[in-house]
Amino acid sequence: MKKTHNFFVAILLFGILLTGCDKIEPPYKEGGNNGTEELTRKVLLEDYTGHTCVNCPTAAKKGLELVDLYEGKLIMMAVHAGYFADPKAAPFDNDYRTPAGTAWDGFFGMSAAGNPIGMINRQQSQGVYTVENGDWGTGVAAVIADPANIKIGISTTYNAANRNLAISLTTTALLALEPALKIVACVVEDSIVSAQRNNDATIGGATITDYVHRHMLRENVNGTWGEELAAAGQATAGAVFTKNYSLSLNSTYNADHVSIIVFVYNALTYEILQVEEKHID
Amino acid sequence: MRKLLIIILGIFCLSTLYAQDLFNNATVNGSFQTDVQFYRPDATIGIYDSTIAGRKIGINGFGNMIFTLGKFKAGMRYEAFMTPIAGFDPRQEGNGFPYLWASYTSDLIEITAGNFYEQFGNGLIFRTYEEWTLGYDNSMNGMRVVIYPMKGLTLKGVYGSQRFFWQKFERNNRGIVRGADAELNLNDAVAGWESAPLRLTLGASAVSKYQRDADPIYNLPENVGAFSGRVNLGAGNFNFMTEYAYKINDPSALNNFIYHEGQAILSSLSYSQKGLGVVLQLKRVDNMSFKSDRAISANALDINFLPPINRTHAYSLTAKYPYATQPNGEMGLQFQVNYKIPKGSLLGGKYGTGIAFNYSQVNDIVRNQVNDTTSIGQEGTLGYTTDFFKVSDHIFFRDINFEIDKRINSKLKAMVQYMNLLYDIATIEGHTGEPAVEAHLAVADVTYKLSSKNALRVEAQGLWTKQDEGDWAALMAEYTIAPKWFVAVADQYNYGNPVKDHRNHYYTVSAGYTRESTRLALTFGRQSEGVVCVGGVCRQVPASSGLTLTLSTNF
Numbered sequence: 151m152k153k154t155h156n157f158f159v160a161i162l163l164f165g166i167l168l169t170g171c172d173k174i175e176p177p178y179k180e181g182g183n184n185g186t187e188e189l190t191r192k193v194l195l196e197d198y199t200g201h202t203c204v205n206c207p208t209a210a211k212k213g214l215e216l217v218d219l220y221e222g223k224l225i226m227m228a229v230h231a232g233y234f235a236d237p238k239a240a241p242f243d244n245d246y247r248t249p250a251g252t253a254w255d256g257f258f259g260m261s262a263a264g265n266p267i268g269m270i271n272r273q274q275s276q277g278v279y280t281v282e283n284g285d286w287g288t289g290v291a292a293v294i295a296d297p298a299n300i301k302i303g304i305s306t307t308y309n310a311a312n313r314n315l316a317i318s319l320t321t322t323a324l325l326a327l328e329p330a331l332k333i334v335a336c337v338v339e340d341s342i343v344s345a346q347r348n349n350d351a352t353i354g355g356a357t358i359t360d361y362v363h364r365h366m367l368r369e370n371v372n373g374t375w376g377e378e379l380a381a382a383g384q385a386t387a388g389a390v391f392t393k394n395y396s397l398s399l400n401s402t403y404n405a406d407h408v409s410i411i412v413f414v415y416n417a418l419t420y421e422i423l424q425v426e427e428k429h430i431d
Numbered sequence: 432m433r434k435l436l437i438i439i440l441g442i443f444c445l446s447t448l449y450a451q452d453l454f455n456n457a458t459v460n461g462s463f464q465t466d467v468q469f470y471r472p473d474a475t476i477g478i479y480d481s482t483i484a485g486r487k488i489g490i491n492g493f494g495n496m497i498f499t500l501g502k503f504k505a506g507m508r509y510e511a512f513m514t515p516i517a518g519f520d521p522r523q524e525g526n527g528f529p530y531l532w533a534s535y536t537s538d539l540i541e542i543t544a545g546n547f548y549e550q551f552g553n554g555l556i557f558r559t560y561e562e563w564t565l566g567y568d569n570s571m572n573g574m575r576v577v578i579y580p581m582k583g584l585t586l587k588g589v590y591g592s593q594r595f596f597w598q599k600f601e602r603n604n605r606g607i608v609r610g611a612d613a614e615l616n617l618n619d620a621v622a623g624w625e626s627a628p629l630r631l632t633l634g635a636s637a638v639s640k641y642q643r644d645a646d647p648i649y650n651l652p653e654n655v656g657a658f659s660g661r662v663n664l665g666a667g668n669f670n671f672m673t674e675y676a677y678k679i680n681d682p683s684a685l686n687n688f689i690y691h692e693g694q695a696i697l698s699s700l701s702y703s704q705k706g707l708g709v710v711l712q713l714k715r716v717d718n719m720s721f722k723s724d725r726a727i728s729a730n731a732l733d734i735n736f737l738p739p740i741n742r743t744h745a746y747s748l749t750a751k752y753p754y755a756t757q758p759n760g761e762m763g764l765q766f767q768v769n770y771k772i773p774k775g776s777l778l779g780g781k782y783g784t785g786i787a788f789n790y791s792q793v794n795d796i797v798r799n800q801v802n803d804t805t806s807i808g809q810e811g812t813l814g815y816t817t818d819f820f821k822v823s824d825h826i827f828f829r830d831i832n833f834e835i836d837k838r839i840n841s842k843l844k845a846m847v848q849y850m851n852l853l854y855d856i857a858t859i860e861g862h863t864g865e866p867a868v869e870a871h872l873a874v875a876d877v878t879y880k881l882s883s884k885n886a887l888r889v890e891a892q893g894l895w896t897k898q899d900e901g902d903w904a905a906l907m908a909e910y911t912i913a914p915k916w917f918v919a920v921a922d923q924y925n926y927g928n929p930v931k932d933h934r935n936h937y938y939t940v941s942a943g944y945t946r947e948s949t950r951l952a953l954t955f956g957r958q959s960e961g962v963v964c965v966g967g968v969c970r971q972v973p974a975s976s977g978l979t980l981t982l983s984t985n986f
Contacts, residue, residue, distance in 0.1 A: 171639065171656035171679050178682070178690050179811040180650050204863040205728075208687065212810075219647060262521040264729055276598045278522060284684025284726030287646040294647075349863045350687070352806045356857070356864030 191296040194413055194425040195226045195286060196269045197365075198251075198260040200234025201242050204349035207361070209266035209283035211353060214364060216290055224290055225427045227338055227411055228366045229254065232261025241345035241359055250336070250370040258420075271422040272415060279420075299324050300331075300414050300424035308430045313399040315430060317371060319412055320392050327385040330417040333393060334376030337368045337400075338427070340407040368403060371395050371410070379414055405430065461496035461506075464563070464983040468516045473976035476935055476957055489516035491523075493563065495530075505533040512566075517958075517975040519566045520729070525597035530570060541577040546570045549589055551612040551636035554736035555676035555695050556657040556721065559593065569733050570594045571608065583620030587612040593723045593732050606642035606723035608734055630665035634674075640681075640723055640734060649688055649811060655681045657693070657721060657735070673698040676719065676735075682811075683725035686718055686759055689814025693718040695737060706771040712740040713764050717796055717817055720758035740765040741791040741830055744850075746874050747923060748892040748905050752854040754793065754828040762822050763793035782838035791830050795823035795858075826867070829853040841880075848874040856899060870896035884913045895927070902927025918942045923959070935959075949984040 197213050199206040213226050230246035232255050237245045254260070258279040260267050267280050270289040281289050303320040317335060346361035348354050354361070370376075372395060379391050399405060413425040468489045472478050490513055497506040508530035512523040532545030548570055550558040561568040573591015580586065590609035592600040614634040618624045636659045644651040661674035678693035694717045701710040714737075721735040737756045740763050744750040767789045772779035798807050798815035807815045832850040839845060850872040856862045872895070878888045890907040907921035923937040939956030960974035 172652035172654045174650055174652050174680055174690060178650055179648055180646075204861050215648060259521045264520075275604065277525075278596075278598060280522075282684060282726050282728055284688075284728060285724075287648050288726065291645055291647040347863055349861065352809050 190223060191293070191298045191300075191423070192425045193220070193224050193271055193290055193293055194269075194411070194422050195224060195290060196254075196272075197226060197228045197283075198231055198255060198265060198267050198269075199228050200230055200232060200236070200261070200265055201244070201246065201345060201363075202236075202238060202347045203234035203265040204347045204356075206234070206266045207346060207348045207353045207358070208350040209268070209286075210364065211350075212283055212286060213268070216287055220290065220294055223294060225411060225425050226365045227336065228364060229260075230366065231255035232265060234261065234265050241357070242347075244344050246342075246344075246363070246366060248367055248369055250374040251367050253374045271425075272420045274419070274421075298424060299327060302412050302414060302424055302426035304410055304412055304426055304428040306410060306428060306430045308399070308405065310405060313401065313405070315397050315399050317395045317397075317410055318392065319394070320390060321379060321414060322391075323380070323385040323387060323389045326387045327380070327423075328383055329419075330382040331379040331385055331414055331423070332376045332417045333372070333379040333391075333412065333414050335371035335393075335395060336411045337371060337397075337403070338409045338411050339366050339368045339403050340364055340409065342366055342404075342407075365409075368400065368408075371397060376415075378417070399430075457498060457500040459496060459498050460986060461494065462983065462985045463492075463494045464981070465490065465492035466516060467980040468975065468977060469979075470517070470975060470977040473957065473974075476937075476974045476976060477960070478974055478976055486514050489514050489519075491516050491519065491566075502536050503533070504536070507531045515566070516979075520596070520731075522596040523566055527597065529568065529594055529597070539579055541575075543575040546572050546594075547575045547589075549575055549587065550736075551587070551610065551638070552614075552634050552659060552661045553672075553674050553697055553738055555674055555697060555719070556636055556638045556659045556678070556735050557589075557608075557610050557612070558733075558736035560736070565730075567730060568594050569731065572600065573608075581620065583616040583618070585612075585614045593734070595724070595727075595732055603643045603645070605727075605732065606640045606725075608638065608640050608723050610636065610638035612636040628666060630663075632663040634661040634663075635659065638721075638734060640721070642723070642725060649682060651682060651725065652680055655679060655721075668702050668704050670701045670703075671699070678719060678721060681718075681721065681725065683720060683722060684728040685720040685722070686814070687808055688810040689718070689808060689812060691718045691814040693721070694819070695719045697738065697740075706773065708767075708769040710765070710767045712766075714738075714740050715762045715796070715819070716756065716758060717760050717819075718758075718814070741793070741828065742767070742789045742832065746848075746876075746890065746892055746905075747907075747921075748894040748903055749832075749848070749850055749872055749874060751894065751903070752852060752856075752859075752868060752870070754791075754830075754854075755859055757793075757795075757827060757858065760796040760798070760817075761793050761827060762796055763791065763828075765789070765791040780837070781840075785834075785836040787832075787834040787836075789830070789832050789834075791828070792826065793828045795825040795827060797821040797823045825855075826853055827855045827858050843880070844878050846874075846876040848872075848876075850874075866898050868896050868898045870894055870898075886911045886913070890921075900925055900928050900933070915945055916943070921956075925959075948986065950982070952981045954979040954981075 195213055197210060217224050217226050229251040231251040235247050237243050258269060260280060263280045266283050268283060268286055269279050270281050271293060272279060301322045301324055305318045307316040342363040343360050344363055345357060345359045348356060348358050409427050409429045411427045413422045415422045470487055493508055493510045495508045497504060507528055509528050511526035513526060515523040530546040532543055532547055534543040548559045559569050559571050561570060571589060571591040571593055576588045578586045588611045592605060592607055595605060617631045618627060639654055639656045641654050644653050657676060657678040659674055659676035664671045674697050676695045680690040680692060682688040682690055696715045699712045716737055719737060722732045723734055724732050737758055739754060739756050741754045770786045772784040774783040778784055796817055798817050800807055801813045801816060805812045830852055832848060834848040836846040852870045854868040856865050856868050873893050875891045878886055880886045888909045892905040894903040903923060903925050905923040907919060909917060909919035911917045919941045921939045925935055928934045937957045937959050939954050941954035943952035955978050957976045958974060
């Protein structure tokens with residue numbers, strides 16, 4: 151009787167665990183919810199990558215799927231940095247590294263944790279900034295509907311003849327912000343066709359010589375860490391800050407594919423509070 | 432007032448007596464280890480000041496203590512990686528007590544609160560463990576109960592969260608694991624079977640993981656269950672073991688978010704008698720990565736363990752291309768024979784001769800398209816269908832090795848080994864597009880005893896391949912003055928590297944001193960660069976050059 155009782159307890163335990171299963175039936179993918187708010191905080195997804203990183207195309211594909219889902223609200227920037235971005239023998243002899251990308255990669259511990267890896271608005275959890283690509287969707291969804299507290303306006307004037315690019319930034323604090331704020335402006339080039347190692351058969355072969363690199367960071371306009379936008383306590387509600395820059399666009403960039411990404415971050419925590427992107431014209 | 436004083440004194444005396452009694456009956460044991468590396472620039476192997484980036488010293492250390500008082504035990508492990516030594520995940524950087532626990536054990540029940548390690552069966556659906564040298568720890572933080580309701584029956588129950596570097600568990604930042612296991616040893620449980628010629632043990636486990644679904648793209652299962660059953664049968668000199676595990680759909684970063692179910696089977700048949708041991712092992716794994724965070728592809732948060740069935744090599748070159756289990760799918764077998772040619776026979780000589788043969792091979796599984804419009808492994812689909820018994824032609828790994836060890840006289844003993852290796856570097860290390868490494872290796876290891884305390888050991892190795900980094904040679908000489916001292920010099924030379932500038936020497940000079948249970952070892956030299964790919968993430972393990980100091984003690 152005692153033995154029967156024991157087995158009954160064991161079976162009951164397994165029964166409880168058996169019920170702890172969620173068998174999912176198709177469709178496996180959801181439509182998602184990209185929200186309808188007019189002015190929300192936009193999100194920057196930084197994809198730390200490299201042309202010899204075999205798993206990076208899969209991550210890039212996932213990031214772009216999210217960009218499509220959150221049309222206009224999620225901005226993606228591919229930062230080539232670390233060992234897998236080093237120039238190697240042809241066809242991997244191009245150097246897409248940038249001083250800013252390399253500095254961020256080291257400071258936030260990105261490629262050292264393994265590529266592909268990302269950051270979402272440079273938010274950290276218990277001191278860790280890295281977000282693995284499997285978590286990009288969840289991470290973006292968690293902040294995509296946050297209200298905006300900063301508005302960034304970008305206007306550009308590009309002279310195709312002499313490749314001069316003038317950038318004017320108008321940043322408005324929508325409410326009083328206590329921390330010191332910094333602003334970073336980056337030049338990003340889209341659709342660069344160049345070789346990429348790959349491990350995802352649904353994307354291509356082991357070496358894709360005509361891989362389309364999307365949203366690639368090319369250079370920083372105002373330094374790796376940008377410049378001060380407002381000292382602590384200076385960003386009162388409604389305060390407007392303007393910054394003007396001009397640069398000569400590198401001759402190797404295809405101007406038709408160049409955008410400016412601008413973000414404002416908390417100078418103490420590095421968290422990005424608002425981000426904006428504009429194609430140059 | 433006087434009465435009060437007497438009462439206080441009485442309590443004090445009693446508590447002192449009790450405390451004395453407590454400490455007389457209690458035991459404390461533990462261990463400490465510190466690994467320190469000092470780095471220096473070494474341009475030949477590509478280490479510059481910029482590579483070191485100011486981190487001239489890396490230190491990993493731990494202290495482990497266990498307090499025992501009768502049926503009560505408590506323990507803690509302190510760790511500090513400041514900064515972690517080269518090759519360790521930068522997320523290790525930190526210090527604290529990641530392992531704290533207390534337990535009570537009686538004949539009926541064993542309860543552990545806090546951190547614990549546990550394994551169900553072979554670990555196919557649950558195993559937590561710690562491996563200091565790899566920086567791996569997937570310990571549970573929760574509760575563990577073991578009940579012995581009757582002779583021969585063991586019931587286990589666990590729940591909690593797993594360790595992820597230094598990140599504390601917070602709601603929804605990773606999954607929760609709960610599991611149960613039952614094991615019945617029929618020879619112990621059934622009266623009269625105690626000395627039966629047949630020994631039979633049955634076991635069954637179930638594990639479930641809960642993780643919230645907040646993904647905007649996929650419809651993800653929040654509760655993922657895994658189940659397994661096992662049999663261990665012994666008869667005479669034979670032993671047979673098999674375990675089968677099944678996991679429901681578990682889309683994750685590691686399987687590219689496919690909804691295919693998971694399966695694994697591990698079987699082993701062995702025969703042993705004096706001087707002879709034969710083992711045959713078979714394994715099939717299909718989509719059995721099981722982590723408590725589906726988004727993680729790094730080497731962390733594994734709920735289960737898929738045991739490798741390949742020989743673990745101990746020499747530096749034979750261990751250069753080690754196989755790593757492919758949780759997304761593999762079929763493997765291993766066959767091993769150990770035979771000792773008896774003393775006094777023609778081949779056995781005065782001391783006997785040991786012979787070992789080992790063959791292991793792992794292939795991919797066969798995957799078929801779910802339908803015409805879905806490619807194999809496409810994310811957000813069932814992924815593929817597979818035939819359980821079909822083996823793919825794609826070989827991940829093959830190791831054929833043969834070893835003879837012989838004591839030639841009372842002073843001299845020798846071991847020689849030949850190894851033939853096929854290593855699919857594209858799959859195992861993520862070097863996509865690179866051809867598989869086909870290599871021949873040979874090792875000779877000779878020990879000469881100069882006196883009862885002094886011995887000289889020389890190791891010579893060769894690795895010959897046309898792929899990857901080409902040919903290597905390694906030589907090592909070690910002088911031991913038992914039981915306290917050793918000094919060793921070693922060099923690995925990549926003389927056949929296809930890039931002439933990379934034909935480097937990786938030399939080391941080391942010395943060690945052991946006294947009682949304390950050991951101090953110093954090594955000066957170079958370590959070659961490598962790229963480690965686990966799951967879908969590749970990490971560069973940088974070359975390093977400098978001094979390494981290891982201090983350890985047990986008490």
